[in-house]
Amino acid sequence: MRIAFYDTKPYDRVWFDRLSPEFGFSIQYIEERISVDNCVLAEGCDAVCVFVNDHVDATVLQKLHEIGVRALLLRCTGYNNVEFREAFGKIHVMRVPAYSPYAVAEYSCALLLSVNRKTHRAYSRTRDYNFSINGLMGTDLHGKTAGVIGTGKIGRIMAGILKGFGMRVIAYDPYPPKDPDFEMVDLEQIWKQSDVISLHCPLTPETTHLVNHDTLLKMKDDVILINSSRGALIDTTALIDAVKNRKVGGVGLDVYEEEDDYFFEDRSNDILEDEELVRLMSFPNVLVTSHQAFFTAEAMEAIARTSLENMDRFRKDVYLENEICYRCGKEGVCDRDNKRENCF
Numbered sequence: 001m002r003i004a005f006y007d008t009k010p011y012d013r014v015w016f017d018r019l020s021p022e023f024g025f026s027i028q029y030i031e032e033r034i035s036v037d038n039c040v041l042a043e044g045c046d047a048v049c050v051f052v053n054d055h056v057d058a059t060v061l062q063k064l065h066e067i068g069v070r071a072l073l074l075r076c077t078g079y080n081n082v083e084f085r086e087a088f089g090k091i092h093v094m095r096v097p098a099y100s101p102y103a104v105a106e107y108s109c110a111l112l113l114s115v116n117r118k119t120h121r122a123y124s125r126t127r128d129y130n131f132s133i134n135g136l137m138g139t140d141l142h143g144k145t146a147g148v149i150g151t152g153k154i155g156r157i158m159a160g161i162l163k164g165f166g167m168r169v170i171a172y173d174p175y176p177p178k179d180p181d182f183e184m185v186d187l188e189q190i191w192k193q194s195d196v197i198s199l200h201c202p203l204t205p206e207t208t209h210l211v212n213h214d215t216l217l218k219m220k221d222d223v224i225l226i227n228s229s230r231g232a233l234i235d236t237t238a239l240i241d242a243v244k245n246r247k248v249g250g251v252g253l254d255v256y257e258e259e260d261d262y263f264f265e266d267r268s269n270d271i272l273e274d275e276e277l278v279r280l281m282s283f284p285n286v287l288v289t290s291h292q293a294f295f296t297a298e299a300m301e302a303i304a305r306t307s308l309e310n311m312d313r314f315r316k317d318v319y320l321e322n323e324i325c326y327r328c329g330k331e332g333v334c335d336r337d338n339k340r341e342n343c344f
């Protein structure tokens with residue numbers, strides 16, 4: 001079986017090349033992101049493998065279907081970049097539901113610690129032999145309140161790490177976990193009580209611009225915001241205003257609303273045209289990184305293995321546990337024949 005692998009980076013090949021012989025798949029690596037114009041490169045392939053910033057819309061899905069592609073392997077957790085309902089009856093969409101929630105939670109924490117204690121600025125200073133610590137004061141996290149939004153795999157680990165710092169953790173999730181060892185509250189309480197807010201929910205119509213002008217106003221002064229989930233959870237214009245107005249004490253972003261044109265690419269020779277991204281990066285208390293929270297050796301290996309196992313299950317015609325339901329968007333509720341009815 002052949003897999004057309006879009007948006008290939010050197011680090012993807014390390015793990016996919018290492019593991020694919022075990023499964024006997026042949027992989028055709030393509031550097032470009034998928035688009036309707038380059039779908040044709042997948043001709044003769046049984047599956048297409050894509051990443052977070054590949055937009056698989058209805059036209060792309062239709063085109064892939066026409067050229068005989070039968071499976072779409074998302075080598076990521078989120079699937080907001082796929083119009084999966086359009087795949088109904090055409091292409092099976094599978095994802096990697098968890099590769100290393102620890103990688104993302106630990107990285108979110110790294111962002112929090114850097115933003116709070118300004119290690120990113122200290123690093124630049126000392127490299128320039130500037131050993132002054134003026135302006136680098138942070139606060140103790142111990143005893144402060146952290147608000148975690150989304151208590152799935154990553155959010156729960158994040159909550160545990162924050163508790164390890166001696167923080168009080170409060171959390172919001174419309175589908176709260178059973179027996180959480182932190183306090184579940186409503187969103188209003190998250191905005192009102194938190195000194196640190198960390199976002200760990202998926203991007204959906206309900207969560208788009210969850211952090212906006214109104215919710216920012218409800219937050220405590222000097223709140224620290226961390227987002228390693230999806231950029232559009234935050235209204236960037238409103239965030240920039242809040243930073244300019246000194247409402248927000250610090251921001252750590254591993255994702256950005258309009259990241260598609262920039263993140264994962266070397267744009268250091270270009271004139272950046274995204275004014276909001278440039279403005280964000282101009283603030284001393286905002287740290288932006290390029291969607292790297294997942295990027296550990298363990299996570300990369302797990303991504304490659306699960307993607308290849310997904311394809312293997314498809315080849316063997318067995319139940320696809322990581323398939324996204326075409327109807328409701330939840331996973332594990334569809335079968336190969338699309339006969340499940342309990343997804344409504």
Ligand code: NAI
Pocket residue numbers: 077078097098101104149150151152153154155172173174175176200201202203204206207228229230254255291292293294295
């Ligand atoms: P998960 O599916 O285990 O947990 C998500 C949680 O969010 C669930 O408990 C769900 O009930 C909750 N949720 C749904 N709607 C909500 C709402 N309106 N408000 C609050 N909570 C809501 O997902 P996981 O693995 O914890 O991942 C969380 C997010 O992290 C993903 O959706 C993805 O966007 C992002 N992510 C980012 C990575 C990075 O490298 N920066 C890597 C992996 C994931």
